[in-house]
Amino acid sequence: MLDAKLNFKLLEMCSRCGACYSICPSCMNIPGYDPRAVIKDILNGEHEKWLSSRHIWECLECHYCLEMCYQHYGFENAMTALRNIAARKGLHPPQVKRGWEMFVKTSRLGEPALPARKKFGLPEPKASGAEEFRKLYALLQERRAAGNKEDKTK
């Protein structure tokens, strides 16, 4: 449930367009970063070869491609899908792994800096939603597991 999906029809159009290549900051500044090549491979069923490439993590999610795309799709969707698959195989960068672990554990990416807050005369930070978040995330996983079982019996 709640999974990101790739749209092959839209990617088909991308493979004949490429317009956003000329506005994408990573295309302009990172040698070898080229979602056009990635999309071609996805359409040929060869997406696997990108899963361990650092390029799929170099998309800045700046949404330029999305904004200028006539099908309101954007290179970024292809890159996100590949990152999803790569992460599921444990191929994501160590920093991303650490960040995710912290997020799942604490519901945040860092805790308020208390001594500094005092120094600036800032109020006590508000109660965290960590506990409720953990409960919710566990529920999501339970439902997914139940859904998978159902799929198998069908």
Add this chain to the structure above:
Amino acid sequence: MREFAVFWGCTIQTRFPFIEKSTRLVLESFQLPYRDVDGFTCCPEKSLVNNIDHGAFVLTAARNVALVDELDIDLVSPCTGCVSNLATVKGELNANPREKAEVNSLLKEVGREFKGSSRLQHLVPFFHDAVGIHKIRQKIKRDFTGMRIALHYGCHMIRPSHALKNDDPLNPVKFDNLIRGLGAESLQFSSKLMCCGQGLDRVDEHDRALDFARIKLKELRAIGADALVLCCPSCFLQFDNNQFLMEKEGEKLGIPIIYFTELLGLSLGYSAEELGITNHRIDCSPFLAKWEELSSRPAPSVGIEAGLTGPNVLG
């Protein structure tokens, strides 16, 4: 004006409490009806959470929005990423009744409901639209006439536009309007809308992140900008912290980085210390010194009366 919650996000509270300070000072100066709300978590950060688990991304953001929905108030954030992520999920759920029902069936288990009715805004468009330049001008004590400011919007202040709907996503104007409203010149330069590149620093690509910072900072140096003004903690991290790291390696670019709330705070009469500007890694004193110098210069109209009534009048 409707009451609103301030969504501080993780980065500001963890790394830059002085940004929270200047934000509170300006909100209070304008007597805006803001409040702090219990129970927020990370927005969550898209590039991290969405890349690993889209469901967790949607659910976490929906829960945060539900907290303000419940109180029937709006939300404003001084972080572009937070607003953009929350608005993206709000848009996705409002457009997909089935997904919304799925999310709500989970939220119900913890006693919450996502309605998607609250307005979610970034602080800059909020000041532009809800406070207004006219009101700002009335309130400020001293403006920035003569200062040459480079703006960095931050991608997520304006994109994705289908979710944020607050400015032109490819040719935004509101931040520029505010800076001009504060009397400064808003410089136009070729890398103005380029992404800061901080995302690269989150995927173990520090050198590439520096490459991105360098492109913009070098251009700013070449055109003689007095400061780079922005309103996003990630962009701030990229241009202040990473510029400092470059400086330590002997590459001094010397561009002061100033948060929008700090700029506004200065014009309202707060000192650099009160606003926490003295806590930046990159020294902002050249900017402050120039501003000081400009304001001690006599205004062009000073002495005009003497000239009109003096002995040389009418020969």
